[in-house]
Amino acid sequence: MFRNPANRQLVRAINRSTILDAVRENGPVSKAEIARSTGLSQATVGAIVPSLIERGLVTEGDPTASGIGRPPTLLQLDRESYNVIGLKLMDDHIVGAVTDLEAETLGQSERPVSDLDPASVVETAAAVVDDLIQIAGLGRERVLGVGIGMAGVIDTNQGLCRHSPFLGWRDVPIGELIEARLQIPVRVDNDVNTLALAERWFGVGQKVDDFLLVTLGRGVGFSVVVGGNVYRGARGGAGEFGHTVVGDSDELCTCGNRGCLEASVGEPALLRRAQELCVARDLPSPATAAELYAAASQDPTLVDLLSHAGSNLGRGLANLINLFAPALVILSGEGVVGGEILLGAVETELDLHVHEALRGSYEFVVEPLRDEAWARGAASLILDAVFESPARSRSIPLWEWDAPP
Ligand SMILES: [Zn+2]
The missing domain is CATH 1.10.10.10 (Winged helix-like DNA-binding domain superfamily/Winged helix DNA-binding domain)
Structure with a gap:
């Protein structure tokens, strides 16, 4: 054959x-x-x-x-025989983690990014990788690969960042640039997809073939695992859940459209709206999401703001559940920390709008996340390339097996 x-x-x-x-x-x-x-x-x-x-x-x-x-x-x-490195690229810093072959984190490092020019980001990424190699102590030749997660539209097969609004990049071959600098295999994906891979291999998504992951933070992230594989769409553009329109809002979104979910529930949008409401009533303005959640416990106007945002998110999530019939829905990210009012509104909308035939057919899990978890997620991109059959993941082999080790 x-x-x-x-x-x-x-x-x-x-x-x-x-x-x-x-x-x-x-x-x-x-x-x-x-x-x-x-x-x-x-x-x-x-x-x-x-x-x-x-x-x-x-x-x-x-x-x-x-x-x-x-x-x-x-x-x-032999889980300790090799290291895997994951980096999350952001517009103000790069956070990295080094793990063993079971995604157990062995150490972390973080460096600020002052210049968004790709060449400068590559140098910072290389410095974080050097830190991590030092921490893990196995040496450079024992690093299987470097996985990179970043927000935006990423063409994983080509290692290409097609569009990153946060970094202001279009068509930057970031995978190739970092691989050439490090001389270590590099894989790049949308950061929410890397988190989904981490859940699928080592988290609550183990043995779950169909699940949704939604992250809440500065933006609204989305990844869908269908039949055990992350669905990336043509040219890696799938998952712009944050830019779907689900509510009656007319707020301007960072993408230039109006009424996007992200313009209602994304952290900057929520904070800006909360600050306007507080200034109008001569109250101290919350400067961070944590301050907003704390202030909301005493203030019905802010409760309304958070409930409204939660309702929009819940309605969007119900649409996704009705479309994909997942076995598991994970709501994650920095934005779920302390957001009981918002999460309560999400659950109310799910009860209202998930189709009768699908009620009770999925598990709903809320998982707060920090930067390190994103970096560990990026490392899972490499672990996926090691353990997943190339027929399923279409992942590019990390090494030439016929060459000597
Ligand atoms: Zn938008």
Whole structure:
């Protein structure tokens, strides 16, 4: 069937990631069990395992003496054999995390960004990566890859930032630029997609094939996992949930349109509106979202503002649930911290607008997040490239397997 050598290579790559993921999920595990759980032949498993051991990704344990006959050798993922780095690029700083192969964070670093010129951002990113390599202590050659998450429309296959409103970038080949500077494989994706990958591999989305992730903060982020894969759309543009129109608002959005969800529930929009309301009544203005939430507990006008924003978000979310019928909905991001009034309004709208047939069919999880979680999410982009079958993720292999380790 696969006479073409390129196809044979692809089949080997698929088998390799399938076996590696089986070891990750079920280890310590015997070759016979791997063959059983993956449906691959014992001969195929036996042919591929040595290359994983040679790379140091998998270790052989001592044979366990149980049952009759020669005990099988058990294989285990050597989670500490390699490091993975994740960076979240923002317009004022870059935060990075270094993890092991199970996405356990080993250290973090953060550096300010003073100049948004791509060349300057690349230098700051490289400095954060150097910090993280130092912290982890395994050395540069043991970094499997650097995952980068950033807001905006990202073409993952090309490592291209098509449009980032926060950084003011259009068509910047950021993946290529950072990879050339670091000489380490680099993958880039929209930051909310990287969070969804982190949830799918290591968080509440494990073993959930269809789920939605919405983040609330400066903007409204969205990622949808369909059949186990992040849906990115043509040229990476899927997920502009924040720029859908769900309420009766006429507020000007950062995108230039009016009435977008983000112009109602995004943190800058909420704060600006709250400040106007407070100034008009000679009250002290909240300077941060935390101050706004604290002030709202004493002020019915601010309660109305937050409830209205929550209603818009809830209505939008109900539309998404009706469209995708997910098994899980995760509401996450900095903006959910302390936002009980807003979240209450979201849940009220879900009760009202989720289609009767879908009620009770999904789990709704609220997960506050901090910067480090975004960086860890970006690292999952690399872990996805390691463990996910290239047939499913269409991810580009991180290394030439036929080259010496
Ligand atoms: Zn907009």
